[in-house]
Amino acid sequence: MSESQTLIDPAAMKEILPLLPLKGTVIFPHQVQGLGVGRPKSLRALEAALAGEPRLIVLAAQKEDDLDNPGPDDIYRSGSVCRILQVGKQPDGVLQVIVEGVVRAEILEYAQEDPFFAVRYTAKPDATEKSLELEALMRGLASQFERFARLSRSIPPEQFVAVMQVEEPGKLADLVAQHLNLKLEERQRLLEMSVQERLELLGQVLSREISILELERKIQNRVRKQMEKSQREYFLKEQMKAIQHELGESDERQAEVTEYRKKIEAANLPEHVKEKALEELSRLEKMPPMVAEAVVVRTYLDWILALPWSVRTEDRLEIDEARHILDEDHYGLEKVKERVIEYLAVRKLSPESKGPILCFIGPPGTGKTSVGKSIARALGRKFVRVSLGGVRDEAEIRGHRRTYVGALPGRIVQGLKQAGSKNPVFMLDEIDKLGIDFRGDPSAALLEALDPEQNHAFSDHYLELALDLSEVMFIATGNILDTVPPALRDRMEVIRFAGYTEEEKIKIAEHFLIPKQRKTNGLKAEHVQFTDEALRRIAREYTREAGVRNMEREMGAICRKVATEVARGSEKPVKVTIGNLHKYLGPPRFRFGVAEKEDEVGASTGLVYTEMGGDIVSIEATLMPGDGELTLTGQLGDVMKESAQAALSYVRSRARRLGLAEDFYQRLDVHIHVPAVAVPKDGPSAGITMAVALASALTGRTVKRDVAMTGEITLRGRVLPIGGLKEKVLAAHRAGMRTVILPKENEKDLNEIPENVRRRLRFVLVEHMDEVLAESLGPAKEQVVQPTPAAPVPPAAYLPPRPPQPEPRKQPEVPPVS
Structure with a gap:
């Protein structure tokens, strides 16, 4: 409790104490009681009491329990002065307090009511003499x-x-x-x-x-006698069962046990699993039929018998046929297809090889989940998918122990039961969105399942049996790799899915999306046709994404409108062209081309990489008269803020080379803004973009609108390498850029760029910031001197270069003195 919140002099705390109203209870003197304190007013009263010495507080009961904010008239006038013994905080934020009643107290008056109750009281100790x-x-x-x-x-x-x-x-x-x-x-x-x-x-x-x-004891005795009668009946029934067994007869209970035994013998279970199943069956046989534990044992046996302990599907080892299936389902994705073919080749030569553990990382809509189904079809295996997005409980992966009510195995065991074979293609979707809380870390539970050296004996808490996962082909998917824990990332072979180029999107639309939407909307090929120019216009001006999900959505909208016309009786075939595209989709949503319409001062175009893929971003810088303050806006992270500081320091260090006054920063305030304020941004790769925007604003030179750039800047002006190059270059290509400035050390990554994209872009590889400025800034504007009596202060964005300074006279060299 700060001094600004309390209204009571600390010296008067013995006469005036904080008051905590109680719900539904009364604390007597000499009573030690635990209380849960959660109301804000009560928490402030407790904090004030803890600040005093001794730690005393008045506890009085509320007259009505349903009042969350009682007033003085809602609280009894008699209570107890209590000593605070212990305070602890629970996970839900409620404070658990242990108090001990000291003496009765009568409230005389309320010294204050906000921010907490404080009362003046009189103690009422009990008389000690005894009559x-x-x-x-x-x-x-x-x-x-x-x-x-x-x-x-x-x-x-x-x-x-x-x-x-x-x-x-x-x-x-x-x-x-x-x-x-x-x-x-x-x-x-x-x-x-x-x-x-x-x-x-x-x-x-x-x-x-x-x-x-x-009276309760009498009732309990009567109930116990009835239970003894029930036990006697149970004993007699068991004797009847024995007699029936001797006579060769059987009852329903015995029939159930016999049926389970037959299933266990016929299931071809591993030896340790069969032994455990027979042990549980023996327990079930000895239990009364209506005992709750019997239901748990039955469910456990059902799960053991439902799992594919020794059932597997035969792999399709014809490599050419598998490649044909992969090409039939997906366009491009050469790395993924090559990896699957390699696995098939190894499997054909070494049948005992373990299943690979792959991780597909890429933007949404690039085909990560659907390619998993295609892989299963190519291999001839069953496919099972488990979504891990939002999973926060470790028991979701490993299962609950059978001691819990309603316990079930984890998602991996449930997926194997769903697949019906021990070697399916098992997709762990959205692995980058796993959570963690007080119930455990699900990603840690996945470490055993995704480790080829350990998953031959995976342990589920429910089964408590070693489960062989070594033949399962695990495929994890996610949008970004940064949120995957390093230990889990180390166990997987990461394959990145970059965004599609414009040509790839058109091919995908022609071969996959259009036939799918025709079938979905009940159309035939003669009902609707798309020209290549219309598909290119949809990709450029109606979607801006790395994948093709939105593109498919737009085609679905066109097909629905065509289906409406066909349903009304129109037999005229529809051909979607550039001329009638707006009729179905409305005006374009995006402007294809460079980020800016014309070369501007103080605005540069950068390249960023997010979980949605690559994108372009415009960074703006402006100057105002001031005293050298730097303002950064756009919801920037700490790393990006430090990049802006480094960019400003570099520009200051190059003031003379840029034709600026060396003290320009002392009379100007700099404001750097990154649009799309609602989106958090971070990372070092915008360093050179910020430096270009700053240099342009200070020198008045325009930034070329068709130049995009990415790279980290140092104080000395060096340009350091960055990640996500392929996605960033594809974003520049989608936006219609012509020149891309990249760090020299990223030259090795250009091989990943598709050939048709490399032909349309000009790449400038740089090592120093001076090269970036030379490539991105336009020519310097000539300064025009106006014939005015007093020279006006130049605008902040167009500082004139300093006049040339006479070179200092060279001193004669002095020979060194030995």
Whole structure:
């Protein structure tokens, strides 16, 4: 609690204490009780009490439990001053507090009500002298409590001994009242009564409780006799079963056990699994039929028998046929297809080889999930897919132990049961979106399943049996690799899916998307046709993505409109061209071409890589009169902010070379903005883009609008390599850029760029920032001197270059002195 929040002088804390209202309970003196504190006002009162010494607080009950924000009139005037013994925080944010009642207190007035209740009170300790009448009441109460404790059997022995050893009448009444099940009103009355009245009332309450307990004991005895009768009937039934067995007859129970035994023998289970199944069956045979444990054992046996312990599908080892199937289902994706063919070749030469563990990483809509189905079809295997997006519980992977109610195996075991074979293609979709919380780390549970050296004996908590996953072909998919834990990433062979080029999208649309949408919307080939120019226009101006998901959506919209015309009786075939495309899809949503319409000052185009693929981003810089402050906006991360600082430092260090006054930063404020403010941005690869925007704004030279760039900058102006080059170059190609500036060290990555894209782009490989400025900035503008009496202050974005300075006179060389 800060000093600005409390209104009470710390010196008066002994007379004025914080008040914490209680719901549904009353704390007596000498009572140790745990409380859950979660209301903001109560938390502030607790913080104020913890700040004092000793840590005291007044606890008083609310008159109504359903009030979350009670006022002074809603709280009883009598309560207890309590000492705070211990404070702990639970995972849900509620504070668990253990308090001990010290003395009764009567609230005189409320010293404050916000930000927490603080009250002025008077302590009301109990009288210590005992009269003969009090002595008699104490003995009677102790005798009744002893009988009550014997009947209830719920009072710990140490607490019972503590009550029986009490000599003060008030303390005896308070300790006895703690163990009685009283209503709130009754507990409040006990708190407000005198010692003698408390003893008399507790005697009445104990008499009532003893009568109830004696009646409960009679009922329990009657129930126990009935249970003994049921057990006798069960014993007789078991004898009847034995007699039936001797006579060659059988009952339903025995028939169930026999059926399970036959299934176990016929299932061709591994030896350790068969042994465990027979052990559980033996337990089931000895159990009464209606026992809850019998249901658990039946479910366990059903799961063991449903799993494909020794069932496998034969791989299709014809390499040419498998390649034909892969080409039939997907266009491009050469790396993926080559990897599958390699696995088939190794499998053909070495049948005992283990299944690969692949990880497909790429933007949405690039075919990661669908290629998994195609791989399963090419191999002749079953396909099973498990989505891991949002999974936060480790038991989702490994299963629950059978001690839990409703326990089930994990997703891997469930997937094998669904597949019906021990060697399926098992897809772990969205592995980059696994979560972690107090229930465990699911990614850690996957380490064993995805390790070829360990997964031959995978352990599920539910089965508690070694399960062989070595023949399973695991394929994980995700959009970004950064969120996958390093240990899990190390166990997988990563294959990246880059975005499609424009030509690839057109081919995919012609061979896959258009036939699919025709079939989905009930159309035939003669109903609707697409020209290549229309498909190219859709890819350029109606979608801007790395994959083809939105492109398929737009074609579906066209096919639905055509289907509407056909359903109305129109027999005229529709040919979608550039001229009528707007009729079906409306005006273009994106402008194809460079990011800017014309060369501008202070605006440069960068290349970024996100989980949606590569994209272009415009970085703007502007100058204002000021004192050298740097402002960064656009929801930038720490790394990107540091890149902007490095870019500004580089420009300052090159002020003379750029024709700037060396003290320009002392009279100008710099503002760098990255549009799309709602999207978080981070990473070092925008360093040279920021430096170009800054240099352009300071020198007044325009940035060429058809130049895109990416690279990390250092203080010395060196340009460092970056990642995601292929996706970034494809984004520049989609946006219609003509020149791409790249770090020299990324030259080796250009081989991954498709040949048709490399032909249409000009790549400039740089090592220093000076080369970037020379390539991206336009010619310097000539300064025009206006014939005005007083030279105006030049605009912030167009500082004139410094006049040439006379070179210093060269001093004659002095020979070194030895």
